[in-house]
Amino acid sequence: MSHIALLTLGATLLGCVLVVMGVHAYTSGRAQRAALIDRLSATGPVEGLARRRRFSGVDRRLRGTALGRRLEVKLATTGLDLTPGEFFVSMLGGVAALWLIAASLLADFFGPVAAVIGLWGANAFLNWQRAKRTEKFINQLPELARILANATQAGLALRTAIGLAAEELEAPAGEELSRVTHRLAVGDSLDDALGEMAERLPSRELVVLVTTLVLSSRAGGAIVGSLRNLTVTLEQRKETRREVRTQLSQVTMTAYVIPVIGVGSLLLVDKVMPGALDRMTGSFVGQAAVLVALGMFVVGFALIRRLSKIDV
Template identity: 70%
Template sequence: MELSALVRLTTGITLLACVLAVAGLHSYASGRARRQALVDRLAATGQTHYAGRRRHFPGLDRRLRRTRLGRALELRLAATGLDVTPGEFTACLAVAVAGLWLIGQAALAPFFGPLAGLLGIWAAVQFLAWQRQKRIERFINQLPELARILANATQAGLALRTAIGMAAEELEAPAGEELGKVANQLAVGASMDDALGELADRLPSRELVVLVTTLVLSNRAGGQVVSALRNLTETLEERKETRREVRTQLSQVNMTSYAVPVLGVGSLFLMNGVKDGALERMTGSPAGQIAVLVAFGLYTVGFVLIRRLSRIDV
């Protein structure tokens, strides 16, 4: 009797485990199918940042997104507008650093291998900053037209949310893409303050902050948003011309800041070309290594000082 009860209990537990396993597999498969359908739908409408091609290094990309550094890198890449995932960028950076390490070690001396690798990392960071600044400049140049479209739309009686969606369709990148993100956030229930605040965080500039503040205050308290936008359009046009003049005047100074470290690195190749093995003998002692590090530090300080002194905030 006890054996029969034990058999029935074991059979019942086994059947229950099988039923739960089947239910779990069905839930997992349906969830995965819904996720893939959502990804395909967003990719078809262009609402994902990484839509349009097959991505490489997905495992590395997933691991990076779990870290704080990976999330910061993803935000930086999104601000640049580059169609690159954090995993792809990290893999390319690792290959470039390894290549520069080997080139510096073979062409100059073993001591310059790590320095060349660090130079590659610095160049990658500067490239992202340059791409981000270029995108910000392009967005700033589109702000007068954006303010004009919003003013015309609101004067015609359209709501601010509708006006933003209309501007996203009419303007080219990057303003069209960024406003499309704002319109998508508003469509899923985000507040106007949060959506525009994220836009200002992605592309920080004084002009955009003024425009965002005007829109947020008008959305909160109402008021003459049309006249405010038209006055803002004239101001943005004047600031656009002023920024262009300042950038033209400082172009020679900016080129000088980049020429200083290039001359320093070029002198190393010149020295090694005049007398083969000179750099290897020089960096073979601690005093020579310290002298090279001090020289690189002075070139870096010169670059930073020239860039800092030539910076004019308009």
Template identity: 60%
Template sequence: MDNLPLLTIGVTLLTCVFAVIGVHVYSSGKAQREALVERMSHTGQIANVTGRRRRFIGVDRQLRTTKLGKRIERKIAATGLDLTPGEYVVYVVAGLLALYFVVGAIFAPYFGVLAALTGVWGGNAFLNWQRTKRTEAFIGQLPELTRVLANATQAGLAMRTALAMAAEELDNPAGEELRRVADQLAIGHSLDDALGELADRLPSRELVVLVTTLVLSSRAGGQVVTSLRNLTETLEERKETRREVTTMLSQVKVTALAVPLLGLGFLLMINATTPGALDKMTGSVLGQFGTGIAFALYAVGYLLIGRLSRVQV
């Protein structure tokens, strides 16, 4: 018992050593876990080559476990945006709150509610627009892509090697999408599955024709070079046709946007000439119902104009 103080000090020091070791192991394990979660969270998406620090990691982690989060993740993957589902949802919610307070302060609180509901549709429409924009850019690169593939296969390279070479030579978005296809082929995916996922991410008739040509050529053999040369000429002609159609329909698209903007302009005029008129108009259930019907008709007009001006080339 004479050595009790010394024994106590020794046990205390040993406990401190074990505590330090435990903290070190815990911190390193936590860092490895976060790195693993970060890698797994971007499965099916383009790697974050910019090294940007992700925000709202907790929200993103919880959101990915839901069906809504998985659907948002697939949409973001098709757009090529450097966003996580958590960041997208937080930004959309912040935008909805800003719309509600700003529009409600300018017009009336009821219009703030309508603006927030419109913002929910606008968030989804933004992703669809980004996906369409990326698809159009990819379609514009298809003639160059088929030309590179034809040259590579004519030189005796396999289709997998030709796709990897095209991913290095082409600019984005074709370069990113083909790198994703090359990565999938490198880890054991079949050519059919990798190209099929590409066609699902960027749906277009031109890409479906290209994928079908490559898949059939890989299955049954045949003259891939001749098919790709002919396809290159066809894609060049379709590219010019699409450009002409887009130019012809530009005025119709402006009209579709001008129709609802005129309605908002009339509301501003009414509110400027008679202050408080919008508050009185939306102060009753009948006024709110009529205002909702009017906005719904504007939305239907916008959608109908866009639908009628949509030409499939």
């Protein structure tokens, strides 16, 4: 009996020792990870370490497909802190919610239609975020050209001037220039690094700036004078774009009001005559009429947006 008690006591002590060792290893690992994040964050944001990523399994499988790779590239241009898996799962959840809401408020026929609109809306949201980030970057281009001109006039090399601008400017210009400096640090050429930035944020102003920097690095010349002239030009284009956007704000709002009026009219009809949408979409003729009407709303929206889009 005493032998069994000694074995039990020894096993208990061994278990306690293992638990203490495991807790110590866990806490020390978390402390080392936190110290690593702090040390890496001191030099810039590190993707994947800022927060715990969700849906890692979906993200891993999605990255292996062509759709996942395209989605990853588009998310990188938007500046959103999302992985392809997170965005894909969120998109599916939103589409399912739109399907249920449309089927419950309108009719069962409008569920798939709302799902298709939700898929289009997700892609439009990414395009809007990309355009918004590009517009913000364009507004920072005059300050970027001014910093590069001052740095090169002070005798700094162009690569050093780009690194200085990355530290001085806020996002998105600071983030994009940081990527350029990182690529230059690993041995990429200035043409490739700046060209990749121009592909991520396509705009005429950025193409002009990149072309000026590349030609100056290749053939030399008065880069300071070119950058100062470019700064004045970019400032003028910035003011012109702002005036054009202000003048077209009413037209842009009209493009978004028209689809809202269409959906509101459907809700009003169903409110005045309960069950009218179910009876209307219960036949092929009614479904075809609804699809034609929705198509006309989409065409009207696209035409108004196209007419209000003026390249400056």
